[in-house]
Amino acid sequence: MANHVITATATMLEEMRNHYASDITGHLPAGALFVAKRSGCTITAYRTGKVLFQGKEAEQEAAKWMKESDQKEAPVPQPPLAAASAIGSDEVGTGDYFGPVVVAAAYVAKDQMDAITAMGIKDSKLLTDEAIRRLAPSLMNMIPNQTVILSNPMYNDWQRSGMPQTKIKALLHNEAIGKLVKQLSPIEPEAIIIDQFIERDLYFRYLENETNVVRDHVYCYPKAETVHIAVAAASMIARYVFLQEMERLSKEVGMTLPKGAGAQVDQAAAKLIQTHGPAILEMCAKLHFANTKKAAQLAKQ
Secondary structure, X not given: OOEEEEEOOHHHHHXXXXXXXXXXXXXXXXXXXXXXXXXXXXXXXXXXXXXXXXXOOHHHHHHHHHHHHOOOOOOOOOOOOOOOOEEEEEEEOOOOOEOOEEEEEEEEOHHHHHHHHHOOOOOHHHOOHHHHHHHHHHXXXXXOEEEEEEOHHHXXXXXXXXXXXXXXXXXXXXXXXXXXXXXXXXXXXXXXXXXXXXXXXXHHHHOOOOOOOOOOOXXXXXXXXXXXXXXXXXXXXXXXXXXXXXXXXXXXXXXXXOOOOOXXXXXXXXXXXXXXXXXXXXXXXOOOOOXXXXXXXXXXX
16 A cells, blocks of 8 residues: 655645545544545544555645645754853653643853853753752852743643643743743843754744744754753753642642652552542643553552
């Protein structure tokens, strides 16, 4: 069976949904926006912008959309950024069952780099929580920064609406960066560097319906903390705020909430269910994680 894949813009995906409206089926594979079945071809459009055509007529059907899909955004030049006065942006909490998602944006000017480096600022994953609690308050007093906290109830609402986690991250990063850009004005950062969780064009595709989008000098790099110290600073600040939120939630529910998503998390969630009922998880956990079902089973034992 022939397969053809094209990349579509969000506008084009909507055009395709309308075009195939009478052929759309009810079955959706993971990550799909819609599936349409025509004679000789099945069309599956994904939230990532990829559209898969399958069947003996796949090539002909895909060809109808190829010209538009080939009009891709020109590659963004990647200048040397290590010495720039820049905003860095990073997030924490997306892999933790308990606690919110926190995005931090931090601005480090050229003349601050040596002092920030001397403090021992680096990617939060390389530091203990104790070190982060010790260093982050001083760091936050030294450099302009902004954080955005997505509470568990709001996260669960967005997730239930079908919003992919990559879009959730894009919205939060743009919000934190926008707040910091406003705080810095009239100073303009030479670069805005996001620790990459998605390709740059897809990042902006998720934001195309938003009113206030920061677009100038935005770059997405994997392991961006190695590109500019502002990203490492943002990582530390985000982790520090996340730890504070975990402490606050722990007090609210009356027990220490563990980080991560392992077996200890299942046990803690089961204890919460036994003590307060399953509804308690809505306000402190990410319900779509597999931990929810595991905890429910443990709570019955």
